[in-house]
Amino acid sequence: MNRILLIVVVAALGVLPLLSGTPEFWITHLNYIGLASLVVLGLVLLTGIGGLTSFGQAAFVGIGAYTTAWLTTSIGWSPWVALGIGLAVTFVVAYVLGAITLRLSGHYLPLGTIAWSLSLYYLFGNLGFLGQYDGIAGIQPIQIFGYSLGQGRDIYYLIWIAVLLSMWATRNLLDSRPGRAIRALRSGGGMAESFGINMANYKVIIFVYAALLACLSGWLYAHMQRAVSPSPFGLNYGIEYLFMAVVGGAGSVWGAVLGSGLILTLKDQLQNVLPKILDTTSNFELIVFGILMILVLQYARDGVWPILHNWWAVLTGSSDRRRRGAPPEAAALTQRRRPEKGSLVLEVDGIRKEFGGLVAVNDISFKLKAGEIMGLIGPNGAGKSTTFNLITGVLPATRGKVGFLGERLDTLPSREIAKLGVGRTFQHVQLLPTMTVLENVALGAHLRRKVSVLSAALHLERRDEAELLHEAARQLQRVGLGDYLYEQAGNLALGQQRILEIARALAADPILLLLDEPAAGLRYKEKQELAHVLDQLRQEGMSILLVEHDMDFVMNLTDHLVVMDFGTKIAEGTPAAVQENPAVLAAYLGGIDDDFDFDQPPAGQEGAVPGAPAATGGIA
Numbered sequence: 001m002n003r004i005l006l007i008v009v010v011a012a013l014g015v016l017p018l019l020s021g022t023p024e025f026w027i028t029h030l031n032y033i034g035l036a037s038l039v040v041l042g043l044v045l046l047t048g049i050g051g052l053t054s055f056g057q058a059a060f061v062g063i064g065a066y067t068t069a070w071l072t073t074s075i076g077w078s079p080w081v082a083l084g085i086g087l088a089v090t091f092v093v094a095y096v097l098g099a100i101t102l103r104l105s106g107h108y109l110p111l112g113t114i115a116w117s118l119s120l121y122y123l124f125g126n127l128g129f130l131g132q133y134d135g136i137a138g139i140q141p142i143q144i145f146g147y148s149l150g151q152g153r154d155i156y157y158l159i160w161i162a163v164l165l166s167m168w169a170t171r172n173l174l175d176s177r178p179g180r181a182i183r184a185l186r187s188g189g190g191m192a193e194s195f196g197i198n199m200a201n202y203k204v205i206i207f208v209y210a211a212l213l214a215c216l217s218g219w220l221y222a223h224m225q226r227a228v229s230p231s232p233f234g235l236n237y238g239i240e241y242l243f244m245a246v247v248g249g250a251g252s253v254w255g256a257v258l259g260s261g262l263i264l265t266l267k268d269q270l271q272n273v274l275p276k277i278l279d280t281t282s283n284f285e286l287i288v289f290g291i292l293m294i295l296v297l298q299y300a301r302d303g304v305w306p307i308l309h310n311w312w313a314v315l316t317g318s319s320d321r322r323r324r325g326a327p328p329e330a331a332a333l334t335q336r337r338r339p340e341k342g343s344l345v346l347e348v349d350g351i352r353k354e355f356g357g358l359v360a361v362n363d364i365s366f367k368l369k370a371g372e373i374m375g376l377i378g379p380n381g382a383g384k385s386t387t388f389n390l391i392t393g394v395l396p397a398t399r400g401k402v403g404f405l406g407e408r409l410d411t412l413p414s415r416e417i418a419k420l421g422v423g424r425t426f427q428h429v430q431l432l433p434t435m436t437v438l439e440n441v442a443l444g445a446h447l448r449r450k451v452s453v454l455s456a457a458l459h460l461e462r463r464d465e466a467e468l469l470h471e472a473a474r475q476l477q478r479v480g481l482g483d484y485l486y487e488q489a490g491n492l493a494l495g496q497q498r499i500l501e502i503a504r505a506l507a508a509d510p511i512l513l514l515l516d517e518p519a520a521g522l523r524y525k526e527k528q529e530l531a532h533v534l535d536q537l538r539q540e541g542m543s544i545l546l547v548e549h550d551m552d553f554v555m556n557l558t559d560h561l562v563v564m565d566f567g568t569k570i571a572e573g574t575p576a577a578v579q580e581n582p583a584v585l586a587a588y589l590g591g592i593d594d595d596f597d598f599d600q601p602p603a604g605q606e607g608a609v610p611g612a613p614a615a616t617g618g619i620a
């Protein structure tokens, strides 16, 4: 739909001012829609996609407008120079405000944006050189190659070129390596950190990006209006921009234009129509506007754009999937140097975790070598996942050490641990369900290429992007999900989602792979295929630590087992030895774990993994 829509919109926008019958009011109205669209586009990224609510965007419009107003009227500088300075000032202000405000979470963040929005508004109104509440008048029009954009019809083209280019850049950004991280901000922040992505940085990046778009809008506004005063940059307008984003559809770039158009047209029509219907000049439009907003929020929570988009898809039978087939061939990403087979990779030394009075992990120690698969087993609540979280930096240890190739992991945050070469999956699957399978896996390869926001927005990173997608596709094919590259991750069955997580972890090129219940939800054949993949990885020298309840799977695959019960290590050894250990038998027989398959001797069965150490028999 987007391509057809783009052609129709661009053609209509281009032709409209050329038609002599087009009323001047339409042009002015479209100019205001374009100016608002720029601000709302920033909010789509910030609020709709990043999940960071800001009521303060109008203040950044004010910075753009006042900077150019003052520089062009008081100092006589060119509006183009003033634009550069306005963007620079906005960058600095947004960076500082973002670095402070974005640390706030929950409702403190919107409250913080209200606070600085009010501060900037009163600053504009109280500074003498900015004309206080009277503002600055007599701003010169923008000149392009000696041609003055003094009329509404002239600046119209500049405004809409700015809108269309900003939409293009935002789309490019979202479709890139930084864009995948930005799309993870709302619901996958913790998961993304465990792939080495600094999510706090990305919050500041989208905050600054949105502020720069608002500044651009303010610059255009000042030269269109030829005068500025504080009122259009106050909190009311900040709230209105947010309404536009929500009504249009805060998750899509087209929602920004639609929302701006709908709200500004609705406001205008209500001002015209209501006095006639109600036969009164009283100000009822805000009340009706408020009621309509509540209805939209009630019945179209994702905004109007997704509804139109779905109707279009039904009407035309088109689907969302823009690309099919494997991504184009690209150079393989470089791999890290692997430790020699048999050398020590992970050393957990007396690690302990207390939750208040509960000792979840009780001074556990074990070692894992390169090219070895170790199983961490035990009844429910034994402390396996907590041990995982201590190794991966998700939880801080109460005491003890975790060593990884000579580095201490227990003092590092999960982001730094990932950088060293530790990949993981999660007990409760953590995917970005509306992103494609391919994009989810490419997120895992984030650290393997550097792409700046600017080169992503200008689409100058084609080679890096192609290499990342190629690697993601390679890992998906390796784990047997090659047919699902462009499927939305949320549409996969739970077992496939777990496999997807393994592909994502492999895309990070780890030395140590931690898998939390990888076989849960898989069918028998899928388990066999997974065991085959893990066995291959072992042969390539990968170290794998897995938590798993499926004893058949564990006994046939692992080289070494650590058994935990009530936080304590009760046994360690080969699968054969562990199955005969009386403490293990007692823990499972007296425990609450239903998953242990007492009757099924794993050795020599159909599901046995070729090359894996054979277990001697069932535990009972």
Ligand SMILES: Nc1ncnc2c1ncn2[C@@H]1O[C@H](COP(=O)(O)OP(=O)(O)OP(=O)(O)O)[C@@H](O)[C@H]1O
Binding pocket: 355, 358, 360, 378, 379, 380, 381, 382, 383, 384, 385, 386, 387, 427
């Ligand atoms: N954040 C937490 N706060 C308090 N107690 C916790 C927390 N996380 C885990 N626990 C407790 O620590 C103990 C170990 O839990 P953990 O999830 O590590 O066990 P597990 O062996 O992974 O169990 P399962 O196989 O059921 O996933 C349990 O008693 C659990 O209730």
